[in-house]
Amino acid sequence: MIHAQGKLTRLRDKRLEDASLDYVWQTDPELSRLDAAEPLTIPFRTFLGEYLFVLENSLALRVQFGxxxxxxEYIGYCACYNWDRAAGEAEAGIMIGQKEYWGKGYGSDAxxxxxxxxxxNTSLKRLYLKTLSDNTRAQCAFKKCGFKPFGERESGQHRFILMELLKANWLKNKDLLAEEHQSNKV
Known part of the structure; x- marks a missing residue:
């Protein structure tokens, strides 16, 4: 099912057939570094079992899209997770795994x-995320969508920029953001 369509991308339900590309992306050292994670080393069969569990329980755990x-063409995924219903907030994340689509506006569109x-479609009032301080391409995409930096954090050997988007600010600026999406590419 398609949930939203933009100028360059559309968001759809995640599918079991996405698992093979998701596995390739999560085992890729460059993509893992940008996600401040170690590349997956588990066998695909184990990954597939965990993947199926998340797909079957996604409504309880997160909002996720292909x-x-x-x-x-399937090029990545995005999600809201670490959902705190009492606080009305969740963490946002995105992965454009097909590298030929980097820097062309696909990430910010999605x-x-x-x-x-x-x-x-939800009662969330705030989305937040963290991105590596040296990942300026991602930071530009996040700013283009209305996210604002609100702090920095170090964790292990990584330094992160913390960013947030409040629903109230998004509502005030959504028409402007939509116009900006249509006229610019990251």
């Missing part, structure tokens, strides 16, 4: 769609 191009979907 990202595909308008032509239907993230903007997810933000709109979440703020229009």
């Amino acid at each position: 990202i595909e191009t308008i032509r239907g 993230l903007g769609l997810m933000v709109g979907y979440v703020f229009e």
